[in-house]
Amino acid sequence: MEYFRSGLKTVLGAPTPGTQPTGPETVERLVSRVSTSTLLEDRRDACRALKALSKKYRLEVGAQGMDVLRQVLELDCADCEIIGYCLDTLCNITSNEIFEEEGETNINMNVNVGEQFTEMFLKNEKNVAVVLGFLEEYDFRVRWPAVKLLTSLLANKPKEIQDIILVSPMGVSKLMDLLLENREIIRNDALLLLINLTKSNANIQKIVAFENAFDRLFDVIKDEGYTDGGIVVEDCLLLMLNLLKNNTSNINFFKEGSYIQKMSPMFLLPDNIEEIGWSPQKASNMHCVLQLVRTLVSPNNPVQIITACQKTMRNTNLLEALCGILMASGVPADILTETINTVGEVIRGNLTNQEYFANVTAPSNPPRPAIVVLLMSMVNEKQPFQLRCAVLYCFECFLFKNEIGQEQVVQTLLPSAAGATTLTTGQLLCSGIFSADPLSNWFSAVALSHTLLENPAQKEQLLRVLLATNLGAQPVSLLHQCAVYLQHTSKLQSKIGMLMLLAMWMSHCPPAVKIFLTVPGAMAFLTAQTSASEYDNNEELLQGLCAFIMGLCVAFNDNSEKNYSKENLSQLIEKRVSIETYCKKLGEISRHEVYAKAAKQPQIKAKHSSELLLEFEFCKLFKALEGVIIQALGVQRDLSNGLSELSLSEHENALLIQYKELIRDQDKKLHDLQKEIHTMKRENKSLEAQIDELSQTNSQLNDHNTLLKAQLSTGANITSNEPVAAAAPLLAAAPDQGLLDKVNRLESELLEKNEELERLRGDQDNLLTLLTDQDTKLCCFKSKLRELGETIEDSDGNSGESDNES
Amino acid sequence: MSYAYLFKYIIIGDTGVGKSCLLLQFTDKRFQPVHDLTIGVEFGARMITIDSKQIKLQIWDTAGQEAFRSITRSYYRGAAGALLVYDITRRETFNHLTTWLDDARQHSNSNMVIMLIGNKSDLESRREVKKEEGEAFAREHGLVFMETSAKTAANVEEAFINTAKEIYEKIQEGVFDINNEANGIKIGPQHSPTNPSLPGAGGSGGSQGSGCC
Numbered sequence A: 001m002e003y004f005r006s007g008l009k010t011v012l013g014a015p016t017p018g019t020q021p022t023g024p025e026t027v028e029r030l031v032s033r034v035s036t037s038t039l040l041e042d043r044r045d046a047c048r049a050l051k052a053l054s055k056k057y058r059l060e061v062g063a064q065g066m067d068v069l070r071q072v073l074e075l076d077c078a079d080c081e082i083i084g085y086c087l088d089t090l091c092n093i094t095s096n097e098i099f100e101e102e103g104e105t106n107i108n109m110n111v112n113v114g115e116q117f118t119e120m121f122l123k124n125e126k127n128v129a130v131v132l133g134f135l136e137e138y139d140f141r142v143r144w145p146a147v148k149l150l151t152s153l154l155a156n157k158p159k160e161i162q163d164i165i166l167v168s169p170m171g172v173s174k175l176m177d178l179l180l181e182n183r184e185i186i187r188n189d190a191l192l193l194l195i196n197l198t199k200s201n202a203n204i205q206k207i208v209a210f211e212n213a214f215d216r217l218f219d220v221i222k223d224e225g226y227t228d229g230g231i232v233v234e235d236c237l238l239l240m241l242n243l244l245k246n247n248t249s250n251i252n253f254f255k256e257g258s259y260i261q262k263m264s265p266m267f268l269l270p271d272n273i274e275e276i277g278w279s280p281q282k283a284s285n286m287h288c289v290l291q292l293v294r295t296l297v298s299p300n301n302p303v304q305i306i307t308a309c310q311k312t313m314r315n316t317n318l319l320e321a322l323c324g325i326l327m328a329s330g331v332p333a334d335i336l337t338e339t340i341n342t343v344g345e346v347i348r349g350n351l352t353n354q355e356y357f358a359n360v361t362a363p364s365n366p367p368r369p370a371i372v373v374l375l376m377s378m379v380n381e382k383q384p385f386q387l388r389c390a391v392l393y394c395f396e397c398f399l400f401k402n403e404i405g406q407e408q409v410v411q412t413l414l415p416s417a418a419g420a421t422t423l424t425t426g427q428l429l430c431s432g433i434f435s436a437d438p439l440s441n442w443f444s445a446v447a448l449s450h451t452l453l454e455n456p457a458q459k460e461q462l463l464r465v466l467l468a469t470n471l472g473a474q475p476v477s478l479l480h481q482c483a484v485y486l487q488h489t490s491k492l493q494s495k496i497g498m499l500m501l502l503a504m505w506m507s508h509c510p511p512a513v514k515i516f517l518t519v520p521g522a523m524a525f526l527t528a529q530t531s532a533s534e535y536d537n538n539e540e541l542l543q544g545l546c547a548f549i550m551g552l553c554v555a556f557n558d559n560s561e562k563n564y565s566k567e568n569l570s571q572l573i574e575k576r577v578s579i580e581t582y583c584k585k586l587g588e589i590s591r592h593e594v595y596a597k598a599a600k601q602p603q604i605k606a607k608h609s610s611e612l613l614l615e616f617e618f619c620k621l622f623k624a625l626e627g628v629i630i631q632a633l634g635v636q637r638d639l640s641n642g643l644s645e646l647s648l649s650e651h652e653n654a655l656l657i658q659y660k661e662l663i664r665d666q667d668k669k670l671h672d673l674q675k676e677i678h679t680m681k682r683e684n685k686s687l688e689a690q691i692d693e694l695s696q697t698n699s700q701l702n703d704h705n706t707l708l709k710a711q712l713s714t715g716a717n718i719t720s721n722e723p724v725a726a727a728a729p730l731l732a733a734a735p736d737q738g739l740l741d742k743v744n745r746l747e748s749e750l751l752e753k754n755e756e757l758e759r760l761r762g763d764q765d766n767l768l769t770l771l772t773d774q775d776t777k778l779c780c781f782k783s784k785l786r787e788l789g790e791t792i793e794d795s796d797g798n799s800g801e802s803d804n805e806s
Numbered sequence B: 001m002s003y004a005y006l007f008k009y010i011i012i013g014d015t016g017v018g019k020s021c022l023l024l025q026f027t028d029k030r031f032q033p034v035h036d037l038t039i040g041v042e043f044g045a046r047m048i049t050i051d052s053k054q055i056k057l058q059i060w061d062t063a064g065q066e067a068f069r070s071i072t073r074s075y076y077r078g079a080a081g082a083l084l085v086y087d088i089t090r091r092e093t094f095n096h097l098t099t100w101l102d103d104a105r106q107h108s109n110s111n112m113v114i115m116l117i118g119n120k121s122d123l124e125s126r127r128e129v130k131k132e133e134g135e136a137f138a139r140e141h142g143l144v145f146m147e148t149s150a151k152t153a154a155n156v157e158e159a160f161i162n163t164a165k166e167i168y169e170k171i172q173e174g175v176f177d178i179n180n181e182a183n184g185i186k187i188g189p190q191h192s193p194t195n196p197s198l199p200g201a202g203g204s205g206g207s208q209g210s211g212c213c
Ligand SMILES: Nc1nc2c(ncn2[C@@H]2O[C@H](COP(=O)(O)OP(=O)(O)O)[C@@H](O)[C@H]2O)c(=O)[nH]1
Pocket: B014, B015, B016, B017, B018, B019, B020, B021, B022, B032, B033, B034, B035, B036, B037, B038, B064, B119, B120, B121, B122, B123, B148, B149, B150, B151, B152
């Protein structure tokens, strides 16, 4: 014992160079002590020492001690102290952070040692169950490191740990019980563990929710003072977010469990919020709560869920509280932005909530509707970009499936609208459309287009809007002015915004098409754009949009403009642009990367203002009408062909044959491709199998490698420290030297023997030649004897005779 | 919507016996003939009245596949009631009841009320398991038994409500520790503690932890 203690002292500090064992050596001795000592106290001391060494000599402790530590966890589970050391040690060696202490000794920093040891630990699934079992031990020395070890394992092998915990009996329950811990450090670490555990695993999310997670988390949040609480509140909210994101079952449970009600207090701002201000933590907490609300009413959720949640949010005054934040002063811009987005999604497509929102007034002088105040920010260049995007989204949400709201906005623009004294939504949008700020143009055009969404009546109403351009000049219609502005502005963003508004307006609305066609230069502009050949940055998008509008002029043309009848326009496209070019230009829209981005979700998402080009509802419109336009053009063409050719049926016949051939062709191609896919799938399967095999071999090799590295560093340290080596049993290096000597000896022996052999072979050869000589001589003699009349028996026949003769 | 009690249920049994349909029929009063495999566990809730008290049922529908069995086990501990369902037109689903029951008994709290359900009673012509057999099995293992049809809604209400009655009675008898949430029972947030018929009910159940460990 005493000897060991002094040894440890040297390792940890105050070294007397040359006379004491090295660290790796000590590790080896400690490991052997843990595994062989019969006294618990001895084992405990050794484990404590291993823990102390497990950062600096992590490789050695892990490689040599893993098995022993696992044994201790099972055999000594009654002793909290030793288990604590053991768990801490395992936690250190599996950690994915690099410790300061190991800097000098870790020979290979770029391998993730923690991950490799985690892998080794997970080889036996029982190990995790054992650690989970320790969560039930109340003793702090055991419970806390058990939580930390699980966190460490999870960080390295999330999927594996999730699967193991999911199927281990009461695995999740044991973790959930930790949320009731009164020792905060354990509770908080358990919270972090749960956050990582629930990431993208719906089954675990459901079980955690089933285990009363929401109740417990709300209790913690309340105890910590709601959004005024510390980072624990944020962690609680993050865990809730994990449980709810894309998990319909849990969202349903959240709603049915009346948890939305429990969120409401978090949105109430104290009266003196302006004085006390927003701490960064409060802002973070608020951000998370807002995310929570948005997760419940996200447009990606099933409609029934959204509607039900929206209703509850209205009834529990959560919407009211949100609008309160909207109108409060001193709210940080990013919180305000997120609140605007949140309000948007809470009212989106829900008439009652939309009406409530329409009646919210801002405490301004004079009092103005909240919507007007928001739109003022949208068309204000000085406001933050993200905030302006949020306002547009919120406004779109307000108009979504809200015919009354759409009508109200359009109404404010009609000539009959009384009194120009108050600022209205329509006026704001109209001035925004034609302002000098291209971003305002885009925002306003898109906003206005949403008053027309799926609303044929408003498309016609908006045609009645007249603008006074110059003093004394005849007022012109809004649509007319849009088409003029389109030609005159040099800003791409403005043009695209305008084209999207026109597209929404003119689709399914022949009167709008008719007005557009009469705008001087409008058709010429579209034709020029559509037939232009060179592309600039994003010009292809502009050209595509022009092609789209041109198509709408054909598809929704009532032939009331003689010069621009359906047929005329089709011919214009065919002759001036050519059908191929036209289709190619039209296709540019959906091929463009901004299309894919915008079509993903209703919310306007952009990091920079230049990214704002296409918008969600426009993408939907395009998708719905692209085919209609192509068809309209095709039909026109056939009709005109038919008129010029007398034999209509023959022509049709030829066409039919052509198509049949085409189909046969495509059929064959399809078949070939299917075959190809089949072979590729097979190849893929076999490749996957190979990968499996290889990764298995790889992981085995890795383990080997880790072990060898530990041995190597043990060896290296010993040879570099010779005085110690003399005193210590040279476990790793000594046999190597012996073997080498032996091999050397054997090699020289082999050389000698080879030489001898060579010599002997020469001798033998000589003897053989001699023998042959003798043989010929013998033959000679024999024949001579025969000549001399002697009878001689053939010596070949009988050896006995020859023996006798000699 | 306030309630006196909240009970958590789970529905277990082989795949295809009609668990999801039973839940849908009970919560939404409709029948969905298309069979879609439940991935993991789905959720539904409904309010019922027993003894003129509002009781909220939270029901988790579990997946029946063997592969998910270990996941299903995680739900036993926190449930107050379980509907163990077999299909009267498929004998093997009846034969598997013992395995289900063993599993449930092993992992649940001892007071969990288990209701045995023979579903698809509308398919009389294809019946493979006699009603008497279900009754005998239930008697032998101390379960309540009922035949239901998720299609015609026959006995569906009764199945869920009778299970709740059973739990309610156990509470009255003081068998259940209603302050331990792990039993799958919660006391309603607005429940008056002066009500004499509800022993042990005091304060908001939601904020009390078991703190047993
Ligand atoms: N005729 C009839 N069919 C039913 C009944 N209940 C369920 N089914 C059908 O049985 C199949 C399986 O039902 P489902 O609820 O998905 O079973 P689960 O796997 O246990 O959830 C579906 O095709 C249902 O339409 C019933 O009571 N009567």
